[in-house]
Amino acid sequence: MEWTLNRSETLQVLQCMGIELPADTKLLDDVLEKRLRDALNAAQYKDRLPSPFDISDLSPWPAPKSAERRSLFDAVQRGSFQESRQIFAKKLAGGSAVPELYVDPFTDLRQTMMGIGKWLDQGLRWCVLQDREREHCAVNMRILDILEVDEKTPAIVVLYRSFDKSTAEIGINWLKEQVATNPPEIGKALLNVNATPLEQRLLLKLLAWNASLVPSSYEVERRHGEESFKVSVLLPIGPLEYNALSKLNANQGCAVCGKRAASRCAGCHSISYCGQGAPPYLPSPLKPRNKLTFSFYFAACQRAHWPEHKATCRSLKGGTWRTVRLRTSVPGMEGMYMAHFNNRTSTAFGLQGGGGKPTFQQVDESAPPPPNVYGDRPFLVKLQIGLGGSGMAENMMVYDRKRTAQAFVCLEDDAWAFGELVKEMKGPRGGHGGVKMYRWARRVSDWELSVCLDRAPGAAETRW
Ligand SMILES: [Zn+2]
Ligand SMILES: [Zn+2]
Structure with missing residues (x-):
């Protein structure tokens, strides 16, 4: 079994993380690999680790049964405002707040981290990731140390090895020996996490890269069958923040x-x-x-x-471009709670209420402009009409495919430009029932967007 990600898998993972490259990108293999590595580092917020970072300086995370215990399930989670909003909306609609699994390897990996956190809270110290059919591949993992980077950030030192069909027997024997070490209240349970082969390979990549965080002086007591296991570190994983996204998309x-x-x-x-x-x-x-x-x-x-x-x-060159003003909220609704901006800021840092629960940022005069991950490159936007109290179009929502920036264009800021957009939307190049359209746009300043009015992008680019 090849424990690596091919080009299309790397692109898939990057896309799940918000880094969009064309499917036929000509970026060289090593450049793509580096992009993935940087993206995984950003997803672990490594730039926020103390510098220099040495795990031998860290003290142990309070034991699960001690008075100072803190939930590792909570601590390994990193969500963003955007996700909180989506989950909130789903719950309101009566749906499940649990994301769909086995579609997006990055989401899967984050769910796996939560599963591991849950078990650690119960005092367990090993687990196995297996494909759903339990016959292709597996990663066996034993927890060596849980260390405290800060109150909300554990560093989990693990010993791990991957197995495939040809080595499955060795893996299974190791598992049997671990089951025997379970605390009595757990019994003979096998601590199995379902993980697609792609998620497993992604985890192995991350562990291989994180191995550099373990100093050579770190002493490992290997149990029977662990001779070829490797040591590495797991850190909380969450969505990429704007700075990272904009750099990695650049x-x-x-x-x-x-x-x-x-x-x-x-x-x-x-x-x-x-x-x-x-x-x-x-x-x-x-x-x-x-x-x-x-x-x-x-x-x-x-x-x-x-x-x-x-x-x-x-x-693009021959098109008519109109510059419109952007707002982060609709006039008359300025006091509403909004979570559109900075919504990729991880909820573990700043802007956070008590108890680790995210609070939505309230829009005010000093609200930051919609983020710009495109620089001055044109990108596709979707413009969608919103009706005012009178039933007339008074504003339209504008956002990009990645929803990194979502803003409003309002009638009262520039009735003429607004009218031109509406006319275009209802005209032959608009489509979509006259209520929305796709257009090329370019940021010209923090609060201004230039939209290519009269050129409809190809159908292939407008299915989102
Ligand atoms: Zn060239
Ligand atoms: Zn050109």
């Missing part, structure tokens, strides 16, 4: 060769290439005068890509 690489991007297409700014260059219709000084200068000014990758790119490039 460099998409040259659209052709995947090398580091040096410039964007000067015509539309929507695509990057490794060399310098300009599309042929641009005015001087970059305008090529003949075939020779065409090759000279137009870097190789960009030249190769031009036949494919020119339609998008020209349509």
